[in-house]
Amino acid sequence: MSEGIKVPTMASLFAEGKQPEVLFWVGCAGSFDDRAKKITRAFVKILNKADVSFAVLGTEESCTGDPAKRAGNEFLFQMQAVTNIEVMNAYEVKKIVTTCPHCFNTIKNEYPGLGGEYEVIHHTQLINQLFEEGRLSLEGGSYKGKRITYHDPCYLGRANNIYQAPRDLIQKLDAELVEMKNCRKRGLCCGAGGSQMFKDAEKGDKEVNIARTEEALETKPDIIAAACPFCNTMMTDGVKIKEKEASIVVKDIAELIAGADDL
């Protein structure tokens, strides 16, 4: 529910002469995709609850350029990057949090070479920090005892070696974390990366998201946890095609944490 979520923009804070601790980079999926918008709101609820000083760029945010770069269009990527960097540098942004591993990877690794140097963290890392600092707490709540399997997003895991933060959060739910046969470094892709999200797959005998969903179903989970809006879409589709949507839900870690606390 949207009642009372507070989402300041950089422009409005700037007008008041204020500077937030952290910029929340929402990303295109988080801004426009119906499923991903729910993740965005869940994360904002957590930020509000922990009283984090943050802001979004709102209409001043633009695609990081990741899908263009991975499609081979370096030119379009750099145009996007330079534009975004200009905006963020004008606001003197120092720290960025994002719910999308693709935005995370691009801003963290590929923007510095183009003049955009920021501390970039993934939302699962920030939520962990909030727990450590005692700004958030959780009493198991509604996920107690549920079987949750976690799908490693390629751009968080292999690409940037973040495997533990999301798992730590699942453990906080008092849930049972069950690993798929291919996990962590050997996690199987959901099929969306490298711009595949935006086109049909080449000829083959199966869709990648079905293969990954089957691996997830082998663990007999109640919940498939994801930490990327694109993985979320792919796995949700997979669960639907396998006709399991009545018994298995796909949730972002932010949604699980927010849900457990009834935010």
Place this chain on the structure above:
Amino acid sequence: MEYLPNISFAIVLVAGIAFFRRNVLRLIRNIKLGKEPQLEKDNTQRWKNMARIALGQSKMVVRPVSGIMHILVYVGFVIINIEVLEIIIDGLLGTHRIFAGLGPIYDFLIASFEILALLVIIAVVVFWLRRNIIRVKRFIKPEMKGWPKRDADLILYIEVVLMFLFLTMNATDAQLQALSVEGYAQAGAFPVSQFMMPWYEGMETASIIMIERAAWWLHIVGILVFLNYLYYSKHLHILLAFPNTFYGSLKPKGQLDNLEAVTKEVQLMMDPNADPFAAPAEDAETPEKFGASDVMDLKWTQLLSAYTCTECGRCTSECPANQTGKKLSPRKIMMDTRDRLEEVGQNMNVNAGKFVDDGKQLLDDYISREELWACTSCNACVEACPVSIDPLSIIMDMRQYLVMEQSAAPAELNQMMSNVENNGAPWPFNQMDRLNWVNES
């Protein structure tokens, strides 16, 4: 006539090494056809990576069965080669088992070599079974048909033969020692070949000497032949794994290089003072070609990787596209790159060192667009490779050529890119609606 064996040995040795040198020089020349990569200068980390991944085989044991077997063969081969040093000295000086003076140490060394030789034979038999009887899936993919398959088997046969010759040489030597034949002083311990000694019991001394000499010669000639076979084989990895792991990327796997040539153009476009209609300066260099359509457009580190590839297929077996029946196989990307580079190299060999356009290129003639567009950039192949090869980087470079030089992206991707360009998102939404999620539920 007395020195005939020494002289023949020297000739064989020099010829073997000279031919090897020629191949190494060609290899270096071909690799240098590539462009200069953007390398981070952290050499400490590079040495560490080489020690851990190539010397320490750390990535091999991710798959324990083949990993441990491979370590046996690798350790066996490296250590047994100490014996080659003795063979070379003996061959040149006309001595016999010159290191025998080491006494118990010598016995220990020879005994270890023999045990390792036996373990190598066992491991090689297991490898052969995996390839030919169990038919492990990654060894029977389409790109392994023909020469790659024969190459893999041939290497196994050569290894067994070399080990068998080594043991035969020892068994006959031990037999001759037991018979107190002149020139065969007591030396060495033979824990494995002692079981082969009975084969030569009762045989004429002259025949045993002949077998001993034959095994000795065939063993060393075999090693020289094998050394020269490397260049034509995936077995080249026993040498190139070292430089390749040294030059392997130190960046996070998700990070792709930013093209400098593009950065310059973007800066110009964003510069409010630049005149967009200015005619290019007279002395302007021809604009750099974006991306790669042939091997010369790739970086030399990528070409080194192509020669290093062991064709093990660990990359391909982890590839989500390949697992779901798509044409893409990261191993094939590496093999195609190497085969094309070899073709370019042969072309240069017959054209006095200059490449003469042969109307072919890596794109389309070797790697199809269908393969390139099937990649999800998931980095599973990069993670899986035991010798730090990055097939994804070649795929990305070739996509850059397709999109920036040829405007040949799939239609849906063109649509996505025009959305990014016009609305700042890969979908046709209005940038002004970017904050609408706040008020939705």
